[in-house]
Amino acid sequence: MPAAPHILRTTGDPRREANAATVLRTVLDHGPVARRAIAELCGLSPAAVSRQCADLSRLGLVRELSGQAVSSGVGRPQIPVDLHTGATSGPVAAGIHIGVPASTFGLMDLRGQLLARRRFPHDGIGPQDMPGAIVEAMRDFLEGAVGGRPLLGVGAALGGWVDPERGTVVRHDALGWHRRPLADELARGLGGIEVRIDNHARAVAQSEILFGRPAARRGLIHLFVGNVVDAALGIAGVVHQGPGSGAGDVAHLPVPDSTVLCPCGRSGCLEATASNTAVGVTAVRRGIVPEPDAFLVVDAAAAGDRRADRLLRERARAVGRAVALLLDVVNPDLVVVTEHSSLLDPDYLEEIRGAAVDLSHVCDDPERIVGPHAGTAALPVAAGTVLLNPLFRRPFEAARRAVAQ
Numbered sequence: 001m002p003a004a005p006h007i008l009r010t011t012g013d014p015r016r017e018a019n020a021a022t023v024l025r026t027v028l029d030h031g032p033v034a035r036r037a038i039a040e041l042c043g044l045s046p047a048a049v050s051r052q053c054a055d056l057s058r059l060g061l062v063r064e065l066s067g068q069a070v071s072s073g074v075g076r077p078q079i080p081v082d083l084h085t086g087a088t089s090g091p092v093a094a095g096i097h098i099g100v101p102a103s104t105f106g107l108m109d110l111r112g113q114l115l116a117r118r119r120f121p122h123d124g125i126g127p128q129d130m131p132g133a134i135v136e137a138m139r140d141f142l143e144g145a146v147g148g149r150p151l152l153g154v155g156a157a158l159g160g161w162v163d164p165e166r167g168t169v170v171r172h173d174a175l176g177w178h179r180r181p182l183a184d185e186l187a188r189g190l191g192g193i194e195v196r197i198d199n200h201a202r203a204v205a206q207s208e209i210l211f212g213r214p215a216a217r218r219g220l221i222h223l224f225v226g227n228v229v230d231a232a233l234g235i236a237g238v239v240h241q242g243p244g245s246g247a248g249d250v251a252h253l254p255v256p257d258s259t260v261l262c263p264c265g266r267s268g269c270l271e272a273t274a275s276n277t278a279v280g281v282t283a284v285r286r287g288i289v290p291e292p293d294a295f296l297v298v299d300a301a302a303a304g305d306r307r308a309d310r311l312l313r314e315r316a317r318a319v320g321r322a323v324a325l326l327l328d329v330v331n332p333d334l335v336v337v338t339e340h341s342s343l344l345d346p347d348y349l350e351e352i353r354g355a356a357v358d359l360s361h362v363c364d365d366p367e368r369i370v371g372p373h374a375g376t377a378a379l380p381v382a383a384g385t386v387l388l389n390p391l392f393r394r395p396f397e398a399a400r401r402a403v404a405q
Contacts, residue, residue, distance in 0.1 A: 016052075019044060020395050023052040024061060024083075028111065028210075028392065032065050032080035053081055059399045060084055060091055060150060061110065061391075085109040091150040093391075094142060095383030096134065096186075097200060098158035100174045100227040103134050105141045106380025110388070112211035114377045116145035127175045131182060135189030142190075152402045153194035155386030156186060157203035157379065159228030163245040164198040164386070170244070174227055194401050196386045200224060201248050201338075202239045203382035204372055205232035206389050208336055209239070211381070212373035219332040222372075223250070225319055225339040229271040233330060256321050256359065274318045276340070283311055298341050312341045316348045320355025323369060327360045335369045343376050 026042045027033060033041070039049045056062040063084045069077040084090040092115065095106040100122070107116040120137045122130060142151070160172030167183025187195040198206075205222040222232045231250040233240045240247050251271035252264055262272035272278055280292030288307045289296040300308035316339070323335055335356075342348040353366035363369075372378035391398040 016055075017394055017396050019048055020052045020056060021393055023049055024056060024395050025392055027062055027081055027083055031062075031082035032068060033082070034078035034080050036078060038081070056395065057081075059395065060089075061395060061399070083110040085111055085113070088148060089150075091152050092146060093152045093384045093387045094138070094146075094154040095380045095385070095387070096138060096154060096156040097379035097383045098130075098134065098156060099379075100159075103137075104380045104383075105138055106377070106384055107142075107145045108381060108384040108388075110391075112207065112374070112381055112385065112388070114374070114381055116141075117377065117380055118145075127177060130175070131185045132189065135186060138186075139190065150402075151193065152391065152398070153196065153387045154186065154190060155203070155383045155388070156182065156195060156197040157200040157383040157386055158182075158197070159200055159224070159226065159230060161246055161249065162197055162199040162202075164196060164241075165245065167195070167197055169197070170246075172228075194387070196390070198386045199230065199232070199245075199248060200228075200379060200382060201230040201232040202241070203386050204336065204338055204378055205234045205239045207378070207382040207385040208334070208373060209234055209237055210385055210389055210392060212336075213334060213370070215333040215368075216336070218334075219330070220334040220336055221326050221330055221332045222336040222338065223319070223323060223326065225274055225276075225315075225337070227276045229275050231326065233332075250322070250326075253322055253325060255318050258318060258321075270318075270322050274315050274322070279311060279315055283308065286311065294340065298344065301341070302344070312348055313351050315339075316342060316351035317355040320352040321359055323352060323356040324359035324363070327356060327363045327368075331362045333368065336372055337369060338372050338378055343371055343378070 022042045026038050035049050035053055039046045061084055062081050065080045065082055069079045090109055092107050092109055097104045102122055103120045105118045106114050108114050118141050125133045161170040163170050169177045169180040169182045171178055183195045183197045201222050201224040208216040217237045220234045224230050229251050230248045232248050253270040254268050255270050255273045258268035258273040260273045261267050262269035276294035279294040279297055283289045283297045284292050297308045301312050337352055349371055353369045356369055357363055357366050374381040
């Protein structure tokens with residue numbers, strides 16, 4: 001796999017790092033864009049913008065589009081600058097979403113566009129052997145997907161309590177992982193390439209802030225509903241981690257009107273009521289599907305099974321009731337819900353919105369409740385964002401790490 005592009009050696013000035021991040025983020029938001037316009041948009045001097053564009057170009061992160069030069073009739077034509085997303089030479093980031101039944105691999109460019117994707121089922125693989133199996137499958141995926149493009153590193157996202165600073169899975173009950181140094185395990189297996197990990201709810205939230213709707217940068221809550229149910233909070237462009245990176249555990253958030261028993265001993269907990277596991281068990285009990293698989297329930301509903309549709313609507317309303325509680329506590333500009341059926345059929349998103357607005361005391365605008373901007377690609381894109389987000393915050397430092405791998 002090719003290494004990242006040439007790296008600058010004189011990167012000790014924190015102001016220079018901050019200015020480079022400002023220019024890079026402005027190009028992300030507005031590119032292709034001329035240097036003069038970058039200066040006007042971000043408040044740096046034209047000379048500072050030119051220096052930063054030159055540095056970022058040497059890093060391979062931006063490039064001039066000389067064929068799109070525009071003349072205003074005064075002075076030299078303005079050559080626009082854009083992120084380097086060339087099909088054969090632009091740098092790429094890889095992502096791994098580690099779910100319970102399967103992992104999903106993705107490869108994405110600097111704009112968060114998914115270039116390649118592969119699903120890796122975990123059938124017959126025990127939790128302790130899973131990192132090794134994922135590494136082997138990921139190496140095969142990268143060999144075919146990267147081509148000659150510089151690979152910046154790998155981001156991994158998964159449920160449970162994840163400490164991104166230490167690269168550790170503190171607790172993932174469904175996989176039986178506790179204090180597992182997952183980032184180091186993956187990095188060693190992938191030949192020393194940089195690997196960053198984070199909780200998948202926070203990763204999706206960061207993906208929304210970086211690549212999604214503008215409202216996400218002001219304030220958002222992301223609620224993830226899968227086999228694991230968790231959440232993330234972002235304020236002013238920063239995703240909250242909390243002490244020990246323990247923020248986002250909403251598995252035992254009470255769902256009004258739910259009487260489902262939870263393993264914790266209480267009833268009406270969100271995960272016990274609305275998780276994929278809960279939906280699968282209920283579907284088997286009602287004779288909708290032969291095995292407890294929420295994806296089979298979604299397929300059955302899409303094929304016209306009214307019982308499956310009814311169950312998914314029940315789940316959507318339970319999710320909506322939880323969303324109402326989160327809205328009332330935080331009142332964010334945006335609530336992003338990642339839930340499989342609502343990603344595929346907007347009717348289920350409408351059920352979530354309806355229940356949330358009916359019960360919320362602060363939200364009368366259902367359009368504030370949305371699915372992720374990347375749709376069904378949300379999880380592999382979020383995993384790649386775990387790697388790309390530090391690049392947009394500190395491009396010189398991130399590029400140095402990529403070269404050192």
